[in-house]
Amino acid sequence: MRERLDALLLFASVLRPLVVSLSKATDVEGKPRWFNILDILAERIASQVPNLTHVSETTLIWKQFTSDLSIASLKPLAAGVIQSIQRELEKSLAAWNPNFGLDYLVEANGRASRRVAQMEVQKLGRQQAETVPVLLLIEYDPKSEQQHASSVRGTSEIRWRLQPEEYSLWGALIADRVFEHEYFCHLLPVNTHLSAEIREGFLDGVLQFQHSLCTTTGADEALAESWWNYALHRFRDDLWDHFDETLDEDQLKLRNLGQSPKRRGSNYWRLVGTVLDCPEGAAEAQQLKEMLLRL
Amino acid sequence: MLQDKSDRMNHMNSQYRELGQTFRLSQAALEVGIFTVSELESLTGVGANTIYTFVSQLGEEYIRSEGLPSSGRGRPRKRYKLTEAGLAMLAAQNANVLAAMGRVRTGSTATLQQLLQQIMKLPANERSVLINQVRQSTEQPAAEAATVQYETAGS
Numbered sequence: 224m225r226e227r228l229d230a231l232l233l234f235a236s237v238l239r240p241l242v243v244s245l246s247k248a249t250d251v252e253g254k255p256r257w258f259n260i261l262d263i264l265a266e267r268i269a270s271q272v273p274n275l276t277h278v279s280e281t282t283l284i285w286k287q288f289t290s291d292l293s294i295a296s297l298k299p300l301a302a303g304v305i306q307s308i309q310r311e312l313e314k315s316l317a318a319w320n321p322n323f324g325l326d327y328l329v330e331a332n333g334r335a336s337r338r339v340a341q342m343e344v345q346k347l348g349r350q351q352a353e354t355v356p357v358l359l360l361i362e363y364d365p366k367s368e369q370q371h372a373s374s375v376r377g378t379s380e381i382r383w384r385l386q387p388e389e390y391s392l393w394g395a396l397i398a399d400r401v402f403e404h405e406y407f408c409h410l411l412p413v414n415t416h417l418s419a420e421i422r423e424g425f426l427d428g429v430l431q432f433q434h435s436l437c438t439t440t441g442a443d444e445a446l447a448e449s450w451w452n453y454a455l456h457r458f459r460d461d462l463w464d465h466f467d468e469t470l471d472e473d474q475l476k477l478r479n480l481g482q483s484p485k486r487r488g489s490n491y492w493r494l495v496g497t498v499l500d501c502p503e504g505a506a507e508a509q510q511l512k513e514m515l516l517r518l
Numbered sequence: 519m520l521q522d523k524s525d526r527m528n529h530m531n532s533q534y535r536e537l538g539q540t541f542r543l544s545q546a547a548l549e550v551g552i553f554t555v556s557e558l559e560s561l562t563g564v565g566a567n568t569i570y571t572f573v574s575q576l577g578e579e580y581i582r583s584e585g586l587p588s589s590g591r592g593r594p595r596k597r598y599k600l601t602e603a604g605l606a607m608l609a610a611q612n613a614n615v616l617a618a619m620g621r622v623r624t625g626s627t628a629t630l631q632q633l634l635q636q637i638m639k640l641p642a643n644e645r646s647v648l649i650n651q652v653r654q655s656t657e658q659p660a661a662e663a664a665t666v667q668y669e670t671a672g673s
Contacts, residue, residue: 250595251587256556435551435605449552449599456549456561472616475545479613482548483606 224363228385229278232324234268235395237311241304242396243447248300255293257450258457260301264288265392273365273387278319285312325361328383328398332359335402339411342433347496354406357381371462372401374409381405390461397454403430414501416508421498424474425515428481429495431455435482477515494518539564541615543572544608552599554586573598580604 238261246257255263267288275284288294289305297305315323333356340352358380362369367386371394374381381402385391394401408426434452481495501511539562546561547553553561555569564572573581581604586595600608 247587250554250597254556256560258557258560431549432605432609435548435600436602446552449550452550453553453557453561456546460561476613476616479548479609479616483609483613 224385226278226280227272227275227363227387228361229324230272230275230281230284231268231385231391231395232327233278233281233312233315234264234284234392235398236323236327237308237315238264238392239396241308241311242450243443244307245301245304246450248298248304252298252300255297255301257301258453260294260297260305261392261396262389263291263294265389267291268392269387269389272391279316281312281316285309328359328361331398332356332381332402334399336406338399338403339406342407343411346433346492347499348492354411357406357410359383361385367465372405374405376410376415379410381410388461388465390458390465393454393458393461397451397458400434400451400455401458412499412501414503414508414511416503416505417498417501418508418512420471420473420477420512421508421515424471424477425481425498426495428478430481431478432482473512473516480515480518539568540572541612543569544612547598547600548605548608548612551605552597554595554597576604580607 242257242261245260249255249257249260267284271280271284271287275281289309294305336354336356340354343349343352343354357374358378360380360382362382362384364384364386367388369384370382371386371390372381372383383398383401404427407430408422412422412426431452434448498511498515501507542562543558543564546558550557550561555566555573558564558569559566562569573583580601582599582601583596584599586597
């Protein structure tokens with residue numbers, strides 16, 4: 224299991240800093256777009272990871288990827304970025320250490336908890352943030368039957384599952400966003416009975432709206448946020464397709480409420496605070512849901 | 519192997535197909551914030567020309583564009599960014615559509631046609647408000663839109 228995990232996270236860690244360059248290259252050169260290129264790699268990784276026995280075999284997966292005719296015929300700018308990714312891959316393998324993959328996830332976990340803690344202080348006006356990094360529990364799910372990520376409040380942990388699916392590369396690229404969702408929508412709210420409409424709808428809408436607002440065209444770092452927004456959207460669509468989940472109408476309604484700047488400013492954040500601080504209890508959770516649906 | 523994701527029908531597209539392309543484009547634009555036409559095409563499966571129409575209709579108050587380096591052929595590429603007002607407008611517009619559906623919907627799988635039929639059973643004053651909300655936020659097939667206009671006029 225460990226080699227498979229390391230391979231996926233190795234690809235994600237060398238790709239992540241170069242996705243912006245790849246995107247800019249394909250902006251100039253046209254098709255295939257950066258996300259088409261990532262799709263091809265995601266498909267190769269998903270099909271080969273179950274058979275992988277050593278992390279060095281990532282080079283064989285990479286060769287399969289670069290042998291694809293769409294990749295072999297890339298125009299100069301995009302081909303240059305692909306070469307840079309290959310160099311980074313080779314460098315990482317040459318300096319391999321057993322914690323490489325785990326470090327990538329731990330860093331993503333740290334970024335996620337810091338971002339949610341920052342929201343608590345800066346947006347919710349709390350003196351001190353309640354969010355602190357929790358333990359990551361990583362599991363291999365070869366049949367891709369379980370949730371990709373989940374949280375356990377009692378033991379304060381986030382469970383993240385390696386699944387040999389195409390969405391896994393997208394998920395690994397935006398692991399921080401996946402963890403951020405777990406912190407903000409599952410670990411932070413006081414009431415453990417909150418419905419999916421509130422957690423996956425309203426609260427996730429608040430998170431996503433903050434990301435959409437933060438972006439400004441021009442600066443690379445800010446622009447990269449929009450690519451991660453895209454990657455998150457792609458990841459979720461593919462994940463929902465895989466599990467054939469139905470997107471509840473009330474969930475989408477509350478998601479729009481969370482994304483609605485009509486409730487911006489003190490009222491908006493007071494509303495978010497009310498949801499997060501709703502006292503424990505099934506009846507309270509039901510009342511809160513009904514109240515939000517009436518807004 | 520290279521297959522544009524617009525070829526496939528993603529989850530939200532299939533579930534909200536009856537709500538029209540504008541709803542799906544608005545929802546994807548809200549989620550991403552900054553996008554190119556090809557990125558929105560990939561997320562929604564909606565054709566490029568419809569997306570150009572969508573962004574051009576939003577206007578400068580709601581969306582800003584930035585030219586991208588050109589490869590020398592085809593339509594100049596741009597990256598679009600929703601303004602705060604644009605985010606507010608699209609979120610409110612989509613919420614209106616869903617609220618309108620919730621007001622008249624009895625099941626969870628009503629098509630637009632069924633939705634319109636249910637709207638027709640409401641009192642005239644409520645009906646016209648809901649019809650306007652749905653009409654502003656979705657792209658209806660011409661025949662359905664014509665039916666609504668006819669029955670509204672005849673009430």
